[in-house]
Amino acid sequence: MKKVGIMGGAFDPIHLGHLLAAESAREQHLLEEVWFMPSHIPPHKHRAGVSGKQRLEMVEAAIGGHPAFKPLGIELKRGGVSYTVDTIREIREQHPDLDLYFIIGADMVNYLPKWEGIEDLTGMITFIGLQRPGSFLELDALPPFIQEAVRLAEMPLVDISSSLIRSRLAQGRSVRYMVPDSVHDYMTRSGLYGIQS
Numbered sequence: 333m334k335k336v337g338i339m340g341g342a343f344d345p346i347h348l349g350h351l352l353a354a355e356s357a358r359e360q361h362l363l364e365e366v367w368f369m370p371s372h373i374p375p376h377k378h379r380a381g382v383s384g385k386q387r388l389e390m391v392e393a394a395i396g397g398h399p400a401f402k403p404l405g406i407e408l409k410r411g412g413v414s415y416t417v418d419t420i421r422e423i424r425e426q427h428p429d430l431d432l433y434f435i436i437g438a439d440m441v442n443y444l445p446k447w448e449g450i451e452d453l454t455g456m457i458t459f460i461g462l463q464r465p466g467s468f469l470e471l472d473a474l475p476p477f478i479q480e481a482v483r484l485a486e487m488p489l490v491d492i493s494s495s496l497i498r499s500r501l502a503q504g505r506s507v508r509y510m511v512p513d514s515v516h517d518y519m520t521r522s523g524l525y526g527i528q529s
């Protein structure tokens with residue numbers, strides 16, 4: 333079965349932490365493709381400030397050069413709150429032949445017990461968890477049925493978040509090299525987050 337990773341997120345904006353997490357998971361778990369999927373309304377945090385179309389276009393700009401990375405607009409198309417369990421059901425209906433992996437940082441691994449329909453989700457996908465500064469990934473603290481559904485991948489720790497980028501731009505500070513140049517160009521062209529070039 334073809335192994336496909338899904339990297340879900342608000343991507344408000346996409347940054348090097350997301351890209352390195354996806355690439356590390358792809359390499360270490362032999363994923364044939366990784367699909368980058370911006371959420372419409374994230375289940376548990378602020379509504380994205382930038383439109384879904386622009387967040388998807390930044391994703392496309394970021395992953396354009398990678399042969400295994402693809403954008404996926406399924407949650408933006410569906411609208412509403414983007415519960416992963418609904419999305420995975422939809423993807424499995426369209427592609428029953430795929431072995432699906434969902435890539436998440438430590439903050440999200442620790443939050444898994446609170447995900448909508450987590451019992452069903454653990455039966456449909458495998459999670460790939462990565463450490464992230466500020467959140468310690470502790471598998472032992474999770475219920476056994478979730479632990480069994482999580483594999484780990486390693487990456488050089490990257491202390492970058494979308495909120496850090498938004499807050500630096502709001503203060504007129506540089507975010508060069510925290511996002512790919514293509515995303516920096518997109519934000520500058522579209523005047524996002526109050527960026528000054």
Ligand SMILES: Nc1ncnc2c1ncn2[C@@H]1O[C@H](COP(=O)(O)OP(=O)(O)OP(=O)(O)O)[C@@H](O)[C@H]1O
Nearest residue numbers: 341342343349353436437440464490492493494495
């Ligand atoms: N620096 C990072 N290292 C590892 N994983 C990350 C990193 N940044 C984000 N992720 C993971 O990527 C996924 C999507 O994250 P998201 O788009 O919400 O970005 P974020 O940087 O956490 O955003 P915000 O700062 O707005 O909360 C989540 O699973 C998150 O844990």
Ligand SMILES: O=C(O)c1ccc[n+]([C@@H]2O[C@H](COP(=O)([O-])O)[C@@H](O)[C@H]2O)c1
Nearest residue numbers: 340341342371374375415416417447448
């Ligand atoms: O379905 C849920 O209950 C759920 C709860 C928290 C996060 N998620 C998904 O996990 C991914 C990363 O979440 P976030 O909030 O860090 O962007 C994104 O695809 C979210 O839709 C999903």
